[in-house]
Amino acid sequence: MSADPATALPEDPVALVRAMGTRARTAARTLAALSTATRAAALRAAAAAIRADAPAILAANARDVAAGEARGLSAALLDRLRLDVARLEGAAAGVEAIAGLPDPVGALVSEDRRPNGLVLRRVRVPIGVIGIIYESRPNVTADAGALCVMAGNAAILRGGSEAIESNRALHAALQRGFVAGGVPADAIQLVPTTDRAAVGAMLAAEGLIDMVVPRGGKSLVARVQAEARVPVLAHLDGINHSYVDGAADPAMAQALVVNAKLRRTGICGATETLLIDRAFADPAPLLAALIDGGCELRGDADVQAIDPRVRPVEASDWDTEYLDAILSVKRVDGVEDAIAHIARHSSGHTDAIVTEDAATAERFLNGVDSAIVMWNASTQFADGGEFGLGGEIGISTGRLHARGPVALEGLTTYKWTVTGTGQIRP
Amino acid sequence: MSADPATALPEDPVALVRAMGTRARTAARTLAALSTATRAAALRAAAAAIRADAPAILAANARDVAAGEARGLSAALLDRLRLDVARLEGAAAGVEAIAGLPDPVGALVSEDRRPNGLVLRRVRVPIGVIGIIYESRPNVTADAGALCVMAGNAAILRGGSEAIESNRALHAALQRGFVAGGVPADAIQLVPTTDRAAVGAMLAAEGLIDMVVPRGGKSLVARVQAEARVPVLAHLDGINHSYVDGAADPAMAQALVVNAKLRRTGICGATETLLIDRAFADPAPLLAALIDGGCELRGDADVQAIDPRVRPVEASDWDTEYLDAILSVKRVDGVEDAIAHIARHSSGHTDAIVTEDAATAERFLNGVDSAIVMWNASTQFADGGEFGLGGEIGISTGRLHARGPVALEGLTTYKWTVTGTGQIRP
Missing domain, CATH: 3.40.605.10 (Aldehyde Dehydrogenase; Chain A, domain 1)
Structure with missing residues (x-):
């Protein structure tokens, strides 16, 4: 005994x-x-x-x-x-x-x-x-x-x-x-x-x-x-994207992206790359809000032209999970270009679109092949508790058995x- | 081009x-x-x-x-x-x-x-x-x-x-x-x-x-x-069991077991081991039907006492997928003993009980931890077509994602x- x-x-x-x-x-x-x-x-x-x-x-x-x-x-x-x-x-x-x-x-x-x-x-x-x-x-x-x-x-x-x-x-x-x-x-x-x-x-x-x-x-x-x-x-990375579509509401886009990046930078649901549609009329206030919120932005000449405080981006940035107050920023040509960038660089965790256009949102929700795809919501909601599951044993980016929280x-x-x-x- | x-x-x-x-x-x-x-x-x-x-x-x-x-x-x-x-x-x-x-x-x-x-x-x-x-x-x-x-x-x-x-x-x-x-x-x-x-x-x-x-x-x-x-x-083996409970209908038991073993001996849903409750009154006709149907039976002295044509069983038989007209036979003490034998020896593919007692059947369906568990049906039904799936890509004995056909x-x-x-x- x-x-x-x-x-x-x-x-x-x-x-x-x-x-x-x-x-x-x-x-x-x-x-x-x-x-x-x-x-x-x-x-x-x-x-x-x-x-x-x-x-x-x-x-x-x-x-x-x-x-x-x-x-x-x-x-x-x-x-x-x-x-x-x-x-x-x-x-x-x-x-x-x-x-x-x-x-x-x-x-x-x-x-x-x-x-x-x-x-x-x-x-x-x-x-x-x-x-x-x-x-x-x-x-x-x-x-x-x-x-x-x-x-x-x-x-x-x-x-x-x-x-x-x-x-x-x-x-x-x-x-x-x-x-x-x-x-x-x-x-x-x-x-x-x-x-x-x-x-x-x-x-x-x-x-x-x-x-x-x-x-x-x-x-x-x-x-x-x-x-x-x-x-x-398991999931190895949370290289998550927020895509601001040309048909996004500017105030909503700003609130969502600031939250998605900066609410807590160290969690796996934090946004790591911002994609901005060239058709989105005035991205300057959005970038300024991020920078003023303490975020370092990295982008190419196109993005630097919007705000001179944007630092140069390197190719490796698109595949980097910063888990920090850093955000890579890219201009894209509409939802298909955003989907293509996400297909190449997302870790398949959580990707989001901001748009008022339901057809564009539907295309994004169908076309992005990640465990969680969001429309007009902050990627920081990627969490079993927030999903109403009463907690989580983990978040899976694998494709079989169970995905997401x-x-x-x-x-x-x-x-x-x-x-x-x-x-x-x- | x-x-x-x-x-x-x-x-x-x-x-x-x-x-x-x-x-x-x-x-x-x-x-x-x-x-x-x-x-x-x-x-x-x-x-x-x-x-x-x-x-x-x-x-x-x-x-x-x-x-x-x-x-x-x-x-x-x-x-x-x-x-x-x-x-x-x-x-x-x-x-x-x-x-x-x-x-x-x-x-x-x-x-x-x-x-x-x-x-x-x-x-x-x-x-x-x-x-x-x-x-x-x-x-x-x-x-x-x-x-x-x-x-x-x-x-x-x-x-x-x-x-x-x-x-x-x-x-x-x-x-x-x-x-x-x-x-x-x-x-x-x-x-x-x-x-x-x-x-x-x-x-x-x-x-x-x-x-x-x-x-x-x-x-x-x-x-x-x-x-x-x-x-x-995938599944590696189909070491499937048919258990004839004390409360089984003898004619149904005989028809089911003969079909489960002998309809086609080379498929993964074929029964490879027969477990017979000691409370099952008269197992002799069942064993005779199998032997007369061309099946070699292997069992210990208990089983040989039922029919002298039964050959000796070795320990390895309980873990063998014959894919042939051979069947290992064991007497067990009720459903719990059957479940325990299956837990040790089943490959987790398909196991069946024959009984008229709904509570015993329920215990078997809950207690046997296989991809497919059957009550009063032939294990040879373990097939995507028979399950109404329109075919099958395979039968899985893994525990995650998808099980069975x-x-x-x-x-x-x-x-x-x-x-x-x-x-x-x-």
Whole structure:
């Protein structure tokens, strides 16, 4: 009788991950059979456990922060790592909110009766085992773990070494809450080692881990995408475009583009390139508003002619995600030219048009092949919470399974059920 | 002005596939904007072109068959390779049938209006570029090409070297028909070389090929799954189970199991293992019917006690896809034991229960985690045509994107469109 199921796990990272994956698969089968009410109650119990453990979690986090300061981590990294009462309450409240979301598990995707009387249904079921590989933010432990379990999946969590104490404390609280609510302990497992080989083992765990979600910076996502043998849900870049059409309302265009670029420059939904139709009458106030708002603009001679403060653009700018107060600006000849530029340079995340012309907007919405295409809205809305999904496990720029913000539904798949009365195939 | 766009392609297999992929991407963008009527008309024109070219296609096929005979190909392989008037008419009629299927492209997946007035829609769109890697059956050229193009995708076809002449002739007809119907020529490209390095290049063509579908024997599928860097839609095995519950109707059980095993033993939906509840009163007639039908049964002493003609089973039998008139047989203790055996040994393709007890059936349908789960129906129904999909590009035992038989809808994905009136994110 071991109090902690992790005590029996092997030390070798590959064997460890395989053992965790096998346990997770068994737990996932149990979890998949639990009712919506049971899963929701388990999430609420986990939120209560986070609140009850707050002193221990904050103390563990203080140890991580102190170690990070001693190691000379950057201020930005330390900020992502740091928990306080408000952030921890936010994590607990987030878990409770997920418990209240509509449950995709069991939903009927399609139903058909064949001429021979067979009834075919597609029914949503959990995917199975989800691996989450993340960096310094410890609240991912609660957020991603709760989304996975609410959708009926077992989660294998592998957080950053700099947050290991915080993650252990958060995981212990979550797991205790889940178990109190009737969810198997192995439905949420934290990789106990900081050995980077464990990440490689997760990425190679075909048949044990059904999907991996990397949550962190570009280098983490790039490594996961390059190495993974299991499917990955992720986006590498958010090279997003806002296109101001000749038929745009100038005031709306200015408000939208300033927001899309400058509201928060570091998020993946921020606009990185502004395309302005040559037919747009007076672009000068728009560029001035951006520059006056603290944004560096980069453009060719055409754009510099509008405002002398525009700096020269280089070819690489069109493929750069600045995540900063920098914007590349290009004049284009109408919506087709904008679509062509976006086809070459967009990362397929979020692209927007500003126009009062419905036919032009329709052409843009159809012609731009990105996960999210917007008309008269700020690209900064590209977010699972803003989309009403109650959070997100990630945003996908892949083309299969799920695109854009992914939450509970994207953490499920379907199976076919066929109900007959003894039909044999002729 | 080149008559054949393939003339300008490089010879090096990797450069060749990349050039084809780039052309396919451009063609896919054009194709995605075509109406249902245009795509359907192009398929009908392609069917007409196949019929018009029948003499040339059959002559090309005769050359392939003669070369295959000279090389000593097996009779089974030669049969798969051989076209005749009826098979070719079947291919043309199949293309026409696909033209008449409901079009998934443009279908609304979901729609939501947020409190801030943003309208969010998910709309079905083509995936983009699909690679088809297949072996000796030349009719895959028509069938898979037509499914891809009807769903708005460009197809890159790579058939077996033994069918190269047949595939070239069929491809020429299809492409001419598509072009006549307004589809770009590059929407359907046949890899012109039989160099196996081209297959490796397709499997590595991330960003150019969005999904690969292998169509052929187990060694092809295994190679594709092992090497691919792009997503693969496939199944490796069909280790399918029929479970005869204690509450099964004996006559129905016998009819279903005999059909599930023996109707055609070589298809992926054939049952390979029979599980019999110990509570099922009289299994002897069922086993006798199988043996009398020409099936070799393998079982342990328990099963041999029912019929002395049952041969001994080995542990490896439970994980073997016979694709032959052989069946492993096991007695189990009720539905939970059956579910547990299936969880260990099923390939996740198709598993069935025979029972008159609705609660037991419900438990089986929920508890078995396979792409297709059946109640009182023959596993041989596991087929896109039988499911009313109008054919299939393949059957997937993967857990993401699409499961079970996949046809037009599984060849699409979705994008989000967001329609606003100038909303900025606070």
